[in-house]
Amino acid sequence: MAGSTPASLTADTPAAAVVAPRKNRPTSPWQEAWRRFRRHRLAAASGIVLLLLIAVVALGPFIWPVPINEIDFAAKLQGPSWAHPLGTDDLGQDLLARLIYGGRISLAVGLAAMVVAVVVGVLVGALAGMSAGWVDAALMWVTDLFLALPLLPLLLLLMYLFRDHFKRLFGVEGGAFILIVVVIGGLRWMQVARLVRAQFLSLREKEFVEAARALGASKVRLVVGHILPNALGPVIVAGTIDVAAAIIAESTLSFLGLGFPSDIPTWGSVLRDAKDYLDIAPHWALFPGAAIFLAVITINFMGDGLRDALDPRRVL
């Protein structure tokens, strides 16, 4: 082959077709992660259960159109029956309808608070990770400050202080929802920020980022096109866990009576109302408790599966 100039290039190409040694392999790294996630049995099963739960909560009112606040003292504290599949409470209100309604709130709060936490966390982490010096130091100082705050007392205090303002601004239900989401999300972004910063610090030294700089890419392009997509794996995992944590936080708030107004059922508030009747009507506490448990555990299992599927050592 010596001496044959560009001809040897073409001589190399037939073998270039040996690319993709594995057959029928999905191509993009995201598809590859999805394939691995599906292989993780516990996570995949959890995903299905969670989807069912979401479907029930979302479509429930159409299938089970019983009002949540129809008081019927004749049927109070009844166990499960055909008329009331999950029984009734002390006012004879249908628990299934109340749990479906409450589930909508709990899951929505969980998702929305996660979005707040992830958005704030990614912004803070990315800013810190891209800027060296005092900006980075200041942002990480603030992050550490937030991490040092005692969460529950602060949650309670903030709820107590701002509940009325938000009620006036956004209405009873909307105000409570926005306040809860902002407060929970606003106190849970620190882990994400630290993760994102660490990812940014290591990724921005990567040669492919250097290559993009050498091509003349702007800072925005570097972050959006090269660094962020490669930093998302751990953020998705953390975000998943955050949904579960937010659901628990909302339930705790409601249980302590500082969540939504008492006439709006959420899983936490139903649990609170049930606590005084544990020996007469155990089903009343059992079902909301089970709903919280099921939602949280399936989300955490999915987090595990995602962690394996998005393992950067396997993607990069």
Add this chain to the structure above:
Amino acid sequence: MSNTDALLSVRDLRKHFAVKGGVLSRVIDKVHAVDGVSFDIGAGETLGLVGESGCGKSTTGRCILRLIEPSSGEIWFDGADVTKMDATALRSLRRDMQIIFQDPYASLNPRLTVGAIVGEALTIHNLAKSRRAHEERVVQLLETVGLQADHMRRFPHEFSGGQRQRIGIARALAVEPKLIVCDEPVSALDVSIQAQVINLLEDLQEQFGLTYLFIAHDLSVVEHISTRIAVMYLGRVVEIAPARDLYDTPLHPYSEALLSAVPIPDPTVKRQRIMLQGDVPNPINPPSGCHFHTRCPIAKPDCATRVPELRESRPGHWVSCHYRG
């Protein structure tokens, strides 16, 4: 060393990295990664830059592209000083100067398709008039480096090391640069694949009239591809000479030892090996005087105090040693 036709002239380039320590993370020390490096590269030639790990060769390459900010010195490219360029000038410099990296795995964004990687520069610099022109150019680039059009929809992890290196080369070619800094482009590849990539780089140089700064630690590869070679030791250039001269008559004792340490793939060749004692000293506190005097077989007392100048010992053959050349 003054060369009026030089495409790139580096003058007294220095890069010091701060070493922070203590409670207040103050600067307690400096690593002299590049410690006064000067050389020229003429248009169309290949300058090989060799040395062992930590000698500052990669830092030099990155300073030239301003991927790392140099601490001091001048870098003249096409009549302009790169070290004084503002953001706009730097952006247009990117169209003339490119880089190819060592690690074919770390140098390609795993989330992007090969088409997106190779075509990124076209988007950044608006080099394609239409979507169609963009795609045609990407295909053309892939074919130039010996890949195929249908590879553009694939992702980097589906390619072997050698093919990934071709993708990296196609990315660098997209802006039609004049100078390419090749930072150990074949060090991570298998022997049989190395030869493919070296041949490709030589073909491209001929085809597009490219100028290379070829950084490597493998002397046999550098000797093969370079017209001239600069040998670095602890942040300084100790010898610059045409490739043939350097290999036939190395002047600096370090170049000599380096050359004699290269194993020859022929059991019938028996050579006298100059064994250097010890390791490369720490660049935080490099030895005084001539950096090499602690390991030098011919060192004399004054080598520890006097810094040798790089001087022309024979036409085109520069060496920095008090007692050689």
Add this chain to the structure above:
Amino acid sequence: MAEPLLDIRGLKTWFKTDDGMVRAVDGVSLSIDRGETLGVVGESGCGKTVTARSVLKLIDMPPGRFEAGQILWQGRDLIPLDETEMNKIRAREIAIIFQEPMTSLNPVYTVGDQIAEVIELHQKLSRKQAMVGAADMLKLVNIPNPERRVHDYPHQFSGGMRQRVMIAMALSCQPKLLIADEPTTALDVTIQAQILELMQEMKERFGMAIMLITHAMGVVAETTQRVVVMYAGKVVEEAPVGALFGDPRHPYTQGLIRSIPRVDRSAGRQARLESIPGTVPSLLDPPPGCRFAARCRYVMPACTQAIPPLKEVAPGHKVACIL
């Protein structure tokens, strides 16, 4: 001839992966005599490292497993041995050093502790005696101030010094065979020369055999007596070092030797390098026939039908090619 020290016969080490069985080592036979240096060369993924680790059974099982073959150590098959019996052989009879000396040393113990542990374990000495032995070993591998440096941690040593420490540790029980898996790949060329010289010195001193695994043809040419060339999990050629470089028979070996630029010949830009087109085939469901057929310049229809056996073409020179 006397029984070889190590005799690998038809070894198959396969790995079960998500996508199927990877035949990393697929029927490898090779032997090492007492006091001999055998080079095992090949490119990444050719199975040379897996072969080396198989000898000491350092393969994780699963996913790996021995599909077939024997590893005869002084006539005794190692494959059926359990961990306890293997541990009597490891370090004491067969020692191994790896490419990356930083990851092979435990960063939280001093190097003296680590060497002494090996000595203590295998020679039934007290800790104090073992520490003295450790210092002696460091001295032997030319580490300056050995009495002081036994108390240093691995990160306080440079790359070359760490590889010396690894060699000291490997030699502390005076093994009969040293397996060196790319011992100089991570090192600079002047340090590589030092380490290769040290290995040669140690070999003469202890009279052990060395199995040198490397991809660098230059290193093989300068340090070994006999060479085995591997490609895609199989041995393609085996020959005394002079014959291998002087008269390579397998097209892969020929290509490998010719594709290396040479420092010693014709300085300046040479003629084009010869290259082997294409890339190494996947070891997942490898094609029938010769594994090199897809890249071979002399390929014939027969090549893709059956795997060519290793046959002797000259005394001690075996080739797996139908040519």
